[in-house]
Amino acid sequence: MPSKGEQTREKILEIAEGLILQKGFAGTSIDDILRETGITKGGFFYHFNGKNDLARHLLLRYLENDQRFFNALFERAQTLSEDPLQQMLIFLKLLAEEMANLPDTHPGCLVASFAYESQQVDATVRELNRRGLQSWRETFQTQLDLVAARYPARTEVSAVELADMLSAIIEGGIVLSKVYADQAILVQQLLHYRTYIRFLFDRV
Amino acid sequence: MPSKGEQTREKILEIAEGLILQKGFAGTSIDDILRETGITKGGFFYHFNGKNDLARHLLLRYLENDQRFFNALFERAQTLSEDPLQQMLIFLKLLAEEMANLPDTHPGCLVASFAYESQQVDATVRELNRRGLQSWRETFQTQLDLVAARYPARTEVSAVELADMLSAIIEGGIVLSKVYADQAILVQQLLHYRTYIRFLFDRV
């Protein structure tokens, strides 16, 4: 059982994340967070040294959750097939399904949020953001390397670029989904990426 | 020759855009803009009714410029080939070249910026944002329809989704380029989209 402090901390992080994704980092005041959580300013500063400290913990939590999420989907894909290409394709299908099953449209990605407010956060957060993208790159690249080792690509492609393409599709798909208020778009785009992977490595 | 007022107006818009792409909309104060432009608050409010009014004009200008930019590249592509598929492929190559020739990394896209601060701008700006994405969709879709009319796609694909994919690649590519501080990524991603189009319609 998490201590009371941990619970409050988690509540602050949870609510702050939602607010920041809708209003931006600079646009979300500490008072906004206090209003939603019900705690007072002193309580907030007991847990965090300030807004930038909040941003750092927020991003850390977000990246860890995302990593866990991706890992879980890859593990599930690995139980369903032994072939690296099929695993990748299954992973993408599972990811698309998860995005389709969200209650509303995707709330947004903190990495993109901070990327567009880079001057509002300190160098630590910017660096953390870079590392976050890099860890996604490595996660996807690892699988794509396995694919490329077994299947000759139709055209010579870089696994890193292809890994980045998935990140780009996710980030871009989220932006479009947000603006159109239609989660289907992110799903469609993920499936297009999947088709591209199939064209590259599968004998279609 | 633009009148003195027009010049000042343009200067405000130009500087505000740069600031907003780096610090976000809420994170950019009117005072910030005054500092950079050298005008006073009275001067600013002579030209704009407030921050939201600025946002609207900013987005309008941005979308018009972008539309002109895309149109110019399509026209150039049309002078180089009569075939719709080749025109699309040339367009994408030209677009990638333009992105590669930017002096620094891509400064960002206002559409994404406002998408991640949707609660900070009024409904007019949000609607304008949607229309902006929609006009890109139509621009790309028009060309892709011509392609699909002449070339049977390898897999049945929706021209709208494929058009949105380009927008997503651009938006996502910009995010990655910003975070990694490397404009090459956006270029790579545009070329991957190009390869996907080739796989879909061309006999590779």
Place this chain on the structure above:
DNA sequence: AAAGAAACTGTACGGTCGGTATAGTAAATA
């Protein structure tokens, strides 16, 4: 039960925010 640490509340601070108002002025235009 006492002590101490953890988890806050309450309040106050100086600064800045977007926005408004107004008086004055220089330059372009009719």
Place this chain on the structure above:
DNA sequence: TATTTACTATACCGACCGTACAGTTTCTTT
């Protein structure tokens, strides 16, 4: 020359910003 355009300069507002800290309650350990 008269009028409009395009500002400057200054002052002000209430709201809110992030920060600080002294005090109080709640939990945990001994």
